[in-house]
Amino acid sequence: MTSNDPLHGLTLQAILTALVDRIGWDGLAHQVDVRCFKHEPSIKSSLTFLRKTPWARAKVEQLYLQHFS
Structure with missing residues (x-):
């Protein structure tokens, strides 16, 4: 089964x-x-900060997708 998550397999x-x-x-x-x-x-x-702060992590992940997809 493949994941539809574009970040699947990527670590923070x-x-x-x-x-x-x-x-x-x-x-x-x-x-x-x-x-x-x-x-x-x-x-x-x-x-450390991003793991404790879901909204900031979401912004970083979104930024990653904008730059690398």
């Missing part, structure tokens, strides 16, 4: 890393207005 870390590589932390901060992308951003701190 892979999504975030791909976005940082493509648009940078400044681009992410501009698109998703959260402190963890603006103040001393890191993959680790951002993952």
